[in-house]
Every structure is written in C-alpha cells, then in structure tokens.
Amino acid sequence: MSASQPAHDAPATHVVQTRRFSCDGGEGALGHPRVWLTIPQETGWIDCPYCDARYTLDPAASHDGH
Incomplete structure (x- = not known):
C-alpha cells in the first residue's frame, strides 16, 4: 500500500435537515452510543466523534436547529 492510498474507506457523508441531530452509528447493536x-x-x-461520519446541512433545510 502506498502512502497516497488510505488504509480504509472514507466515512459516509450524510445530508441532514436541521443543525442539531443524533448519530448512533446506524448499525443497531453494532453501532455506538447515541x-x-x-x-x-x-x-x-x-x-461524528465515534464513527467519523460527516454530516452536512441541506442548503434548503431549516437553519434554526428545530
């Protein structure tokens, strides 16, 4: 493996509708604490500090977090 190739696949990127949301790893019992x-x-x-999934805010979404 060369230095330019990552050791693992990049984490998932999710688009969310509000600024505040929860992440539990999405794998049921194999996920992580919410x-x-x-x-x-x-x-x-x-x-996410547990699974490194990246979350971005949908440009058309509510920006107040509710």
Whole structure:
C-alpha cells in the first residue's frame, strides 16, 4: 500500500435537515452510543466523534436547529 492510498474507506457523508441531530452509528447493536451533534454555522458540517461520519446541512433545510 502506498502512502497516497488510505488504509480504509472514507466515512459516509450524510445530508441532514436541521443543525442539531443524533448519530448512533446506524448499525443497531453494532453501532455506538447515541450522541447529539450540532453543525456549526462557521463550517456547515460536523464529523461524528465515534464513527467519523460527516454530516452536512441541506442548503434548503431549516437553519434554526428545530
């Protein structure tokens, strides 16, 4: 494996409808503890600290987090 090839596949990217949402790894008992995440206005995205999935806010979505 060369240095330019990743050791594993890139994590999934999900588009969400609100800034505040939860992630549980999406694999039932094989997932991770549910965590609540809030997408910062400055970046427009956030990565889950457990599974590294990236979440971005749908441009047409509500921006108030509710």
